[in-house]
Amino acid sequence: MTRMNEIEAHIMADVARGDLTAFQTIVELHHKPLINFIARYTGDRDSAEDIAQEVFLRVFRAAKDYQPQAKFRTWLFTIATNLCLNELRDNKNRPRLVELSDLQEQEYPIAAPAASSPQKAAQDAELSAGVRKAIQNLPEKQRIAILLRQYHEFSYEEISRIMGISTSAVESLIQRARQNLKKSLISYL
């Protein structure tokens, strides 16, 4: 077990005893990547925070079931993935296709690097919107797989555990996702 795993195992043991300070530590460490994963998956920042909060509450309730042999991050994203897939299934809420005009600065308050000019800023915004739309248009499982790989650098083995599929299935999903993204974004390449 790596040092980080050991530390998180100790923290989770405290969470299992109802220690809210330990729970706050877990939330502080992981909330930003988790919210970003869910926001990129759903295309909706507001529901992403609601879903992320539910993920953490489930972590709190299930802390006693956490097995320290697995990385905490893998377990966390497994819960998030299941919630994301169920959120869309239960609400029959198909992913919102993000149109360029939908994306306002206040919807996605971001820490973007300062653009060198208004024209560059507009180009960057258009590119970001195009990428988000392309991701939103991917089938659910391809979207999950490519997000886990591209943004969170999970290995194929870890993704297979998160999604409950074989590593060859993960490889196939990511390959197809990339081909679909390439078609959508060919004008930017």
Next chain:
Amino acid sequence: MNCAYRNFISAFIDNELPRDQRASLEAHLKTCPSCVREVEMLRQLGGLVGSIPEVTPSPAFVQATVSKATSLPRPAHWSERFLDPVLSFIRNAAVFVFAPEGFGANGRKNLSSRGYLRDFDDSPPGSFADVYLTVIQGGSN
């Protein structure tokens, strides 16, 4: 061009190919411009996809989440979930065996001698408490 090696390129750029397949593809890339272009394109795609800025969470998110957790039932330790019911049973059984006078057939008046059941002395006839006490005495109303 439909080169058979194209199917390995995605896993190649993720460094997920087994060693022998990786070596084979690297050798192939020295002779196949089409696959070289595909590698470059997928790497560019990765850069493009990775370049979109992150979402900044609401400043209140952490505290709001911890506050919600506060209202959840505290996760019970295994000893509380397992031992408490067992100990409760043993306590009640011990009272039944060693101090049966409170549970005799003389009626509920005996219950006054047991402090823990005194609260039920004035339970109205037919109420749940009245039925409960009757049952544990082994009698009927």
